[in-house]
Amino acid sequence: MIAEYSLVVLDAEPPHEKLTRGDVGTVVHVYKDGKGYEVEFVDGGGQTIALVTVGSDDVRPIGAGELLHTRKTA
Numbered sequence: 001m002i003a004e005y006s007l008v009v010l011d012a013e014p015p016h017e018k019l020t021r022g023d024v025g026t027v028v029h030v031y032k033d034g035k036g037y038e039v040e041f042v043d044g045g046g047q048t049i050a051l052v053t054v055g056s057d058d059v060r061p062i063g064a065g066e067l068l069h070t071r072k073t074a
Helices: none
Strands: 007-010 024-031 036-042 048-055 059-061
Touching: 007 036, 024 048
Parallel strands: none
Antiparallel strands: 007 024, 007 059, 024 036, 036 048
């Protein structure tokens, strides 16, 4: 189970039009012992871009050695 406030990587088809597979977000709530998560995705200025509910198979913890990347949102 992924803990609240952990960084996660979106590892599925985006559940929101402003998200892309590989985007990094923060778990803000854990549902049913890790069967789902509420994840917040923010821009570089801290503005929320998307707050989505995803299943446990849709995100994964970010790993050591993974490089973060930036892009403009639509």
